[in-house]
Every structure is written in structure tokens, then in C-alpha cells.
Amino acid sequence: MLRIGKIPIAVFALFIIAFPWVTHEIPSIEHYTDIMIFAGIYCLITMGLSLLMGYTGQISIGHAAFYGIGAYTSAILTAQYGLNPWPCIIVGMAISAVIAVLVGAPSLKLKGHYLAMATLAFGIIVYIIFNEEAAWTGGPDGMTGIPGLSLFGFEFDSVKKYYYLVWIFVFAAFIFTVNIIQSGIGRALRAIHVSEPAASAMGVDISRFKILVFVYSAVLASLAGSLYAHYLNFINPSTFDLFFSIKLLIMIALGGMYNIWGAIIGAGLITFLSYEWLYYFQEYEVIVYGAILLLVTIFFPKGLVGVPGIVKGWFRE
Amino acid sequence: MNFVEEENILELNRVVMAFGGLMALSNLNFQVKKGMIKAIIGPNGAGKTTLFNIITGSFPPTEGSVMFKGLPIEHLKAHKIAERGISRTFQTVELFGNMTVLENVMLGCHTRVRSSFLSSGFQLPQFRRKEAQVKESAMKILKFIGLVDKFNDPADSLPLGEQKILEIGRALASEPELMCLDEPAAGLNETETYVASSLIRAINAKGITVLLVEHDMKVIMNISDEIAVLNYGQKIAEGSPQEIQNNRRVIEAYLGSEI
Numbered sequence: 282m283l284r285i286g287k288i289p290i291a292v293f294a295l296f297i298i299a300f301p302w303v304t305h306e307i308p309s310i311e312h313y314t315d316i317m318i319f320a321g322i323y324c325l326i327t328m329g330l331s332l333l334m335g336y337t338g339q340i341s342i343g344h345a346a347f348y349g350i351g352a353y354t355s356a357i358l359t360a361q362y363g364l365n366p367w368p369c370i371i372v373g374m375a376i377s378a379v380i381a382v383l384v385g386a387p388s389l390k391l392k393g394h395y396l397a398m399a400t401l402a403f404g405i406i407v408y409i410i411f412n413e414e415a416a417w418t419g420g421p422d423g424m425t426g427i428p429g430l431s432l433f434g435f436e437f438d439s440v441k442k443y444y445y446l447v448w449i450f451v452f453a454a455f456i457f458t459v460n461i462i463q464s465g466i467g468r469a470l471r472a473i474h475v476s477e478p479a480a481s482a483m484g485v486d487i488s489r490f491k492i493l494v495f496v497y498s499a500v501l502a503s504l505a506g507s508l509y510a511h512y513l514n515f516i517n518p519s520t521f522d523l524f525f526s527i528k529l530l531i532m533i534a535l536g537g538m539y540n541i542w543g544a545i546i547g548a549g550l551i552t553f554l555s556y557e558w559l560y561y562f563q564e565y566e567v568i569v570y571g572a573i574l575l576l577v578t579i580f581f582p583k584g585l586v587g588v589p590g591i592v593k594g595w596f597r598e
Numbered sequence: 599m600n601f602v603e604e605e606n607i608l609e610l611n612r613v614v615m616a617f618g619g620l621m622a623l624s625n626l627n628f629q630v631k632k633g634m635i636k637a638i639i640g641p642n643g644a645g646k647t648t649l650f651n652i653i654t655g656s657f658p659p660t661e662g663s664v665m666f667k668g669l670p671i672e673h674l675k676a677h678k679i680a681e682r683g684i685s686r687t688f689q690t691v692e693l694f695g696n697m698t699v700l701e702n703v704m705l706g707c708h709t710r711v712r713s714s715f716l717s718s719g720f721q722l723p724q725f726r727r728k729e730a731q732v733k734e735s736a737m738k739i740l741k742f743i744g745l746v747d748k749f750n751d752p753a754d755s756l757p758l759g760e761q762k763i764l765e766i767g768r769a770l771a772s773e774p775e776l777m778c779l780d781e782p783a784a785g786l787n788e789t790e791t792y793v794a795s796s797l798i799r800a801i802n803a804k805g806i807t808v809l810l811v812e813h814d815m816k817v818i819m820n821i822s823d824e825i826a827v828l829n830y831g832q833k834i835a836e837g838s839p840q841e842i843q844n845n846r847r848v849i850e851a852y853l854g855s856e857i
Contacts, residue, residue: 457719464718464725465732468705472694479692482654484680484709484772493715 329498343400349521351506423517537584706771
């Protein structure tokens with residue numbers, strides 16, 4: 282029932298591989314490859330969130346913080362200490378994992394939505410630290426001079442090269458996440474979502490699994506943050522504010538959080554809306570997001586991936 | 599039935615459970631012999647489900663001890679107790695409705711076969727082997743409980759009778775030594791009830807001790823070796839089905855004292 286077919290994955294892979302070549306030919310959408318880099322970066326975060334929220338049923342309103350921790354760890358270690366970016370990305374992921382355990386463990390051991398509250402507060406605190414610790418982070422002005430990425434002398438210095446780099450990471454994370462969903466761990470996570478008493482009676486250590494998934498989602502967000510920093514070569518705190526955490530929620534709500542594809546569709550759509558299609562709305566953009574969230578929760582509670590099911594239902598009637 | 603080993607698999611000693619001022623269980627002593635089918639009966643609110651919840655670790659008792667195979671378990675969490683060999687079903691069916699029949703039983707194998715996060719994510723060979731092993735043993739259980747044809751159906755699409763059976767199958771998947779069944783016949787029609795009681799007997803024949811709470815007296819009298827009667831959190835009688843049927847205090851508790 283939750284099998285994720287090989288054919289859709291192959292079609293998706295072909296689409297991603299062909300995308301820059303096709304858009305390159307059409308001048309009006311030539312810059313879409315650049316936007317797709319951001320879409321890929323957001324996909325990394327939303328896939329983890331989908332596992333955490335959709336499959337396991339735990340709400341986090343602080344993933345912008347892990348995204349920021351990844352970005353700032355990479356930025357500080359490379360720009361200020363001149364280290365090679367790759368180990369810095371891994372250090373960022375490790376720091377995020379440790380912080381996720383510290384934030385998640387106390388709240389995930391309790392029943393109810395304590396994680397949502399803890400992550401909300403955590404996100405705000407981290408945002409304040411990014412702004413105030415100017416000696417490290419550059420304060421509200423942000424940091425420049427973050428190097429790009431290269432591997433064995435190969436520089437990811439063009440949009441197209443970085444695009445493929447990011448989407449290789451997205452694919453690796455996607456396959457890993459799909460494997461988890463289809464394993465005994467995935468079954469345990471879905472069981473926790475449906476009935477905690479029944480899951481624990483079957484021997485599932487509920488708090489351990491919740492913490493595990495929270496850490497995994499934090500690590501993916503951190504990786505996304507590092508990739509963002511090394512692509513733009515510049516970061517400032519406003520990227521990692523509370524609104525971004527909420528935007529992530531809108532992404533998975535729009536796409537559908539009970540399905541890993543929803544995370545990808547939602548991240549893609551919201552990225553294009555905010556970078557391109559809603560450009561003329563400027564500050565009123567927020568209203569559009571609000572409307573999207575409202576419409577989705579009322580009419581498509583399973584998000585866009587649930588729409589085919591709803592349409593099928595109509596035809597059956 | 600003849601119990602060669604007169605050994606208690608489960609022993610509750612002076613268990614007290616108080617919810618605020620309400621005494622759900624007071625000073626309860628209770629034993630289950632290895633290999634038997636023991637039933638707990640009693641009017642609504644007598645403390646039967648509370649007793650189950652204490653045994654299976656939903657919450658610890660206020661006072662007293664619970665010994666399983668000679669070791670104390672009253673301080674353990676539910677998943678640890680499941681690992682020790684006690685599994686359970688629920689009064690209101692608690693299946694994982696969004697999963698298939700097979701997946702539900704596969705989840706029941708969780709206590710026995712496990713893969714780490716990394717080996718699951720990377721689909722290492724040992725993970726594939728374990729997953730195949732889990733699937734095989736889950737299919738065996740589906741054959742045993744008679745739901746093998748429906749292995750790919752969503753669990754919530756089954757009729758209630760089969761959902762109850764599936765819940766028993768899921769509990770069986772952990773290969774428990776003691777199964778606690780909370781009203782396995784509740785809401786079932788006569789045929790379904792018959793199927794459920796035969797299944798409980800078959801499980802018992804495999805050497806698994808069964809403890810059940812039930813309201814259907816026909817089921818109780820047919821399948822249990824021993825019955826304990828609870829009323830207001832206290833054990834008012836215990837004995838064979840015949841003894842219980844003729845016990846004056848039990849009749850009073852059920853029908854009122856004027857009879």
C-alpha cells in the first residue's frame with residue numbers, strides 16, 4: 282500500500298537530469314535551473330520533515346534553526362578558519378544531531394505536542410544568536426566570503442554543475458528515506474502515528490524512534506543549510522527566521538505530508554512561487570501562503586498527492 | 599487440563615492502583631499458572647482493564663509487585679515488557695489501520711527481528727535477509743489465523759471479527775509466552791465468536807499461556823481453565839468454571855444481592 286514504485290522514481294530522475302538542458306533552450310525560463318537548486322535544497326529539509334510529521338506525527342516548528350546551524354557552521358569554519366568545506370558540512374551535521382537530541386529528547390519523552398513548542402522556542406533562540414553573536418556570525422549583516430565547493434579539483438562553479446551536485450544529494454537522501462519508510466523502522470513510525478499504546482505493546486520504543494527521526498530530519502536540514510551557504514557564498518540571519526520554518530510546513534502541507542512525494546512537490550511549488558510567480562505580490566506574498574494553507578487543509582487534507590484519490594472517488598460515485 | 603509444572607508464569611502481589619482518590623485495584627493478589635487459559639471477569643468498572651494495563655506496562659502500579667517468570671516487571675515500560683514475552687490485544691481494536699494486514703503482523707515481529715537505521719536506509723544485505731525472514735514468519739501467522747488471503751488489504755477494511763483475529767495474530771507475532779486478550783469476543787456474532795475461541799484454544803495448544811478479560815460467559819465457561827472474579831478492584835472469587843458458576847458472591851455481584 283505504501284510501496285514507492287520504481288517507475289515514478291525513474292521518471293523523476295529523468296526529469297531532473299533533463300531539466301537544465303531543456304530550460305536552457307527557452308530564454309524566458311533559462312534561470313529556472315538556478316531556482317531548482319533552491320528547490321532541491323528545500324527538498325532535503327522537507328523529506329526529513331515528511332518522515333517526522335507525516336509518517337511519525339511529530340510537529341517541528343524549528344527546522345529553520347537546523348538549516349541555519351548547517352549554514353553557519355560551514356560559513357564560520359570555511360570563511361574564518363579556511364578549512365576545507367566538506368568536513369565542515371559533516372561537522373555541521375554532527376552539531377545539528379547533538380542539538381536535536383538535546384532539544385528533542387526531553388520533549389519527545391512526553392506525550393502530546395511538546396516538540397512543537399520546544400522547537401518553536403528553539404528556533405527563535407537560534408535566530409537571536411545568529412543576530413547577536415556578531416563576532417562569529419557577522420550579526421544582521423551576515424557573512425561573506427564563503428567558498429564554493431570543489432571535489433578532487435573539480436569546481437562546482439556554474440549553476441548547472443551546482444544543480445547536479447545538489448540533486449545528487451537530494452536523490453541519495455530520497456532513496457535513503459524511501460528505504461527507511463519501507464523497512465521495519467518505517468512500520469514502527471507509522472504505528473506510532475496511529476496508536477502509541479499499540480505500538481509500545483508490540484515492543485516499539487516510542488521515544489527512541491521519535492528522537493531518531495527528529496535527529497535524521499535535523500541532519501538533513503543542516504546539510505541543506507551548508508549547500509545553501511556554499512552556493513550563495515553569503516548568508517544572513519533573515520534566511521533562518523521563524524517564517525522560514527512555517528514556510529517549510531506550508532511546503533509539506535501543500536504537497537501532502539503523508540507521502541514522501543508530497544515533500545518534493547510541495548518544496549518545488551513553493552520555491553517557484555516565492556522566487557518567481559509571486560514576485561509581483563512582494564510583501565503580500567504572505568497572504569497567498571496563508572490562503573494556500575487554508576485551502577489545502579479544508580479541501581485537500583492529504584495535499585496535492587491526495588488529489589488523484591479524491592478525483593477517483595468522484596468518478597466512483 | 600493437567601498442569602505438570604505448577605509453576606506461576608505471572609504473579610501479582612498486593613497490587614494497589616489508585617487514580618487520585620479512586621481505588622481501581624486494592625491489594626490484589628493474583629497468579630497465572632504456566633500453560634493455562636485464565637479468565638478475568640467482573641462487572642464494568644471492576645478493574646479488569648486496569649489490571650491488564652499494569653501487567654503490560656501502560657502504567658506502573660501505585661504499590662505492589664508484578665513478577666513475570668520470577669522477575670519483577672512492574673517498573674518496566676510497555677516495550678520492555680513486550681520484549682520479555684508478554685503481548686496483548688485491546689478492548690477497542692487498536693490495529694494500524696493505514697497498514698496492510700501483513701504489515702500489521704510484521705510489526706508484531708518487532709521485538710524479535712530488528713535492523714538498525716543505517717542498515718535499513720542503505721538496504722544492506724543483512725537488512726534484506728531480516729526483512730525476508732520477518733515477512734515469512736508473518737505469512738506463517740496469517741496462515742495460522744486464516745487471514746492469508748487478505749494479506750495485502752488495508753487493516754481497517756476488514757470486518758470487525760477479522761480485525762479482532764488480526765489483532766490476536768499481531769500479538770502472536772512476537773512469539774510471546776503470555777498473551778493478554780482484552781475482550782476478544784466483544785462485538786462479534788456467534789460464528790465469529792466461535793472462530794475466536796477456537797483460535798485462542800489453538801494458541802494455548804502451542805504452549806502459550808493466555809490471560810483474558812471477557813464478558814461473553816459462554817466463551818469463558820468453554821475455554822478457560824480457571825476464572826478470577828473482580829469487583830470494585832478486589833478479587834471476590836477464584837476457581838474452576840463450575841466453582842465460579844455456583845459461587846454466591848459472584849452471582850450477587852452480577853445480579854444484585856436480592857436474588
